Amino acid sequence: MKMQHVLESQQFTVPLLMEFFQRARSMEKIVARGGTMDYHDKIMATLFYRPSTRTRFSFEAAMYRLGGKVFSTEQANMFSSEVEGEQLEDTIRIISSFCDVIVLRSLESNGARRAAAVSTVPVMNAGDGAGGQHPTQALLDLYTIYRERRSLDGLSIAFIGELDQGRTARSLAYLLSKFDRVKIYFVSPPELQMKQDILDHLEANEVWYSLETGFENILGEVDVVYQTRIHPERVSDHSQLRRYMIDAGVLPKMKPDAMILHPLPRTVELDKTVDGDPRALYFRQAQNGLFVRMALLTMVLEDE
Amino acid sequence: MKMQHVLESQQFTVPLLMEFFQRARSMEKIVARGGTMDYHDKIMATLFYRPSTRTRFSFEAAMYRLGGKVFSTEQANMFSSEVEGEQLEDTIRIISSFCDVIVLRSLESNGARRAAAVSTVPVMNAGDGAGGQHPTQALLDLYTIYRERRSLDGLSIAFIGELDQGRTARSLAYLLSKFDRVKIYFVSPPELQMKQDILDHLEANEVWYSLETGFENILGEVDVVYQTRIHPERVSDHSQLRRYMIDAGVLPKMKPDAMILHPLPRTVELDKTVDGDPRALYFRQAQNGLFVRMALLTMVLEDE
Amino acid sequence: MKMQHVLESQQFTVPLLMEFFQRARSMEKIVARGGTMDYHDKIMATLFYRPSTRTRFSFEAAMYRLGGKVFSTEQANMFSSEVEGEQLEDTIRIISSFCDVIVLRSLESNGARRAAAVSTVPVMNAGDGAGGQHPTQALLDLYTIYRERRSLDGLSIAFIGELDQGRTARSLAYLLSKFDRVKIYFVSPPELQMKQDILDHLEANEVWYSLETGFENILGEVDVVYQTRIHPERVSDHSQLRRYMIDAGVLPKMKPDAMILHPLPRTVELDKTVDGDPRALYFRQAQNGLFVRMALLTMVLEDE
Numbered sequence A, B, C: 001m002k003m004q005h006v007l008e009s010q011q012f013t014v015p016l017l018m019e020f021f022q023r024a025r026s027m028e029k030i031v032a033r034g035g036t037m038d039y040h041d042k043i044m045a046t047l048f049y050r051p052s053t054r055t056r057f058s059f060e061a062a063m064y065r066l067g068g069k070v071f072s073t074e075q076a077n078m079f080s081s082e083v084e085g086e087q088l089e090d091t092i093r094i095i096s097s098f099c100d101v102i103v104l105r106s107l108e109s110n111g112a113r114r115a116a117a118v119s120t121v122p123v124m125n126a127g128d129g130a131g132g133q134h135p136t137q138a139l140l141d142l143y144t145i146y147r148e149r150r151s152l153d154g155l156s157i158a159f160i161g162e163l164d165q166g167r168t169a170r171s172l173a174y175l176l177s178k179f180d181r182v183k184i185y186f187v188s189p190p191e192l193q194m195k196q197d198i199l200d201h202l203e204a205n206e207v208w209y210s211l212e213t214g215f216e217n218i219l220g221e222v223d224v225v226y227q228t229r230i231h232p233e234r235v236s237d238h239s240q241l242r243r244y245m246i247d248a249g250v251l252p253k254m255k256p257d258a259m260i261l262h263p264l265p266r267t268v269e270l271d272k273t274v275d276g277d278p279r280a281l282y283f284r285q286a287q288n289g290l291f292v293r294m295a296l297l298t299m300v301l302e303d304e
Helices: A014-032 A053-065 A088-095 A111-118 A135-149 A167-176 A196-204 A238-244 A248-253 A282-301 B014-032 B053-065 B088-095 B111-118 B135-149 B167-176 B196-204 B238-244 B248-253 B282-301 C014-032 C053-065 C088-095 C111-118 C135-149 C167-176 C196-204 C238-244 C248-253 C282-301
Strands: A043-048 A069-073 A101-105 A123-125 A156-160 A183-187 A208-212 A224-227 A259-261 B043-048 B069-073 B101-105 B123-125 B156-160 B183-187 B208-212 B224-227 B259-261 C043-048 C069-073 C101-105 C123-125 C156-160 C183-187 C208-212 C224-227 C259-261
Touching (some): A014 A053, A014 A282, A043 A053, A043 A088, A069 B053, A088 A101, A101 A282, A111 A123, A123 A135, A135 A259, A135 A282, A167 A183, A259 A282, B014 B282, B043 C053, B053 B135, B088 B111, B088 C053, B088 C282, B111 B123, B123 B135, B123 B282, B135 B259, B156 B167, B167 B196, B167 B224, C014 C135, C014 C282, C043 C053, C043 C088, C053 C069, C053 C101, C053 C135, C053 C282, C088 C111, C101 C111, C101 C282, C123 C282, C156 C167, C167 C183, C167 C196, C167 C224, C259 C282
Parallel strands (some): A043 A069, A156 A183, A156 A224, A183 A208, B101 B123, B156 B183, B156 B224, B224 B259, C043 C101, C101 C123, C156 C183
């Protein structure tokens, strides 16, 4: 299937996700054997209005592993030295005439959609502004789980942390709602719980969920522990913060074949004592970002 | 013809311009059919002392479309962490031993010339400091007009805006003086009119010109409307600013085969209501920057 | 010989240095004939926590001349927009899954060593924090001398400048101690003289050295004048500064086949009047950085 743009999680149907999983898996095999693909004449423009070296490197490595080329800026607001606040649309119109695909991190919540409306080449959303989409992160999360379990049906997952502002947890919960018999636990201080719009969506799709204020009782049940950060200043009772931290002490309570995921970077909420455990898959998850972005690039760049 | 450097508009004779036009046109065809050229072993260094993402991307895309490679900085003043204000000459001597061509945006008005004096590889001027040259912009403007009209002889053009500090208008007027029967209207608030040095040059070359304070009477006559910005704070009577704006309302007054050009980025002086008009060629003009820079790169990189 | 990482000068034994010299020399020949090598599928990540365009360009040019690809940041502290001060180890774990070699400039004195401990790909130290190692600079200094003399045994060298904080002088003195009958003069204002740890090392290795406060008496004896900067604010008696400057006036006192080296950038301590002298090899030295980094890259990237 040829995609025109990668703008938001919602555009991915289950059949499209299945094709995407297969592609990501084959990219992984190509990289493992030191191979490359036939995208030598393709140019990617990386246009970041705010630096995010990790996401940028992941996209650029993906394009290079495909054989292609990259030009790049992390200060796209300096697009011209002459005019402050140039219109995004004008910038995209110009850049799209220089390249074959644009990877955009904008500052506005619908930046990628606005860019796609005027671009003559595919646009990949590498993170819209606050509250916006970051679909490739959600897709790499989903792929990581799929890769280990070979299925997403019947998955039991606990999202832990600051869920009301957690872009990754929101997007992944949304994508999981497309699969059967998924159970979701949202584990968060009450004031930072998952917002109602996602909960409404899950109910509309008959996905089982539960709101929790600690993970003690559920850790033995879940297939995936999806840990995220909590900004301490957003929690009224700091003594409660410890209830949301994962360290070696909680490992014995987890299922032997569970996975611990984290979008990284981490602070105190995920202790380094966990790193050596075979269930700690967060570095693997970050690496999957490479294969996932390779797969998505091939899906937007291939000839119709 | 092999060129050693691209430093300033003045170095381009009419025969050289004609060869350059042909090369730019053939680059356009190569890109259109997804081709590339045989510059795989060539390395370009992009050395910008001030960010200008659009100009930089245009050069880098050009080098990639030729098959080559690029390393790049937009903060060349951080050339070394140890010494502030390192001499441009030392920097160029070192970098020219690492690459095959240097694209330089300097902060000094004769930076490119100083660089060329010590460089062991070709230097391309991507914009000198305030008041200096930006020859590739002027050449892409000229190419855009040539490409549409197939000739520059007999051209009638109106430059509109803040012309005293308008690098692009100055350079393009200079280049047009090399062709026959050109007519130039300079349309500007009196305090921002084209400077006397350019007017003297036009007189010396017997180019017809006229100084105007509005475009109402000439819009039906000109082949090209070259719009540029006006900084409102530089105009004493703000009520006059509207007289220099192009919007859909003025389109009916223009010739049916006229062109509207603008170096971009734009602010209020060129309204988006114009974008859909077939005479609006400013995005095409920006795209031509790619072919123009490809052509120039081949002219400095080819073997003697 | 396959190397795992390039972390510090100390790891280089004499046999390894000899192999390295040969490789650097063959890289020089490959570049001279416009050739490239077969590293087309290899990706280098350039991860600089502080900008140093010259060192970065030198590494990136080296990778390009080998045929490879590069992604790059000079603001690695912006690795993620979400967490300040992310752990270096986590960053390296993630990036090493995207590329084949990491070039790191860290802010901490043992950053490269910490990175190597967790990286799944070779790490090249492009300069640790203050007081740390910068081994590729020391190696290019050493190669420059070797290339001219065909031997390092019996070398007589004068280090001039602010030697107590001079990373390059320290590293080069250390490496020279591995060769026979080397004589080292340290020429410096007394308060900025070479530190005792290096002097102890030289004594332990039976290397002859002498501490000097001027170069008048030794200039006729040495094979190499290695000039470095002095920060004037660190010298109590400014009238003494002139005693440490090299200009055309001192050239007649030097041996006809001597070499003047400088790690660049320079300020007043090395006058431009020297540039035309055939003994002025500092630009050649900078250029050798390209061949040296090519050689080191092949040594860490080649199959076992």
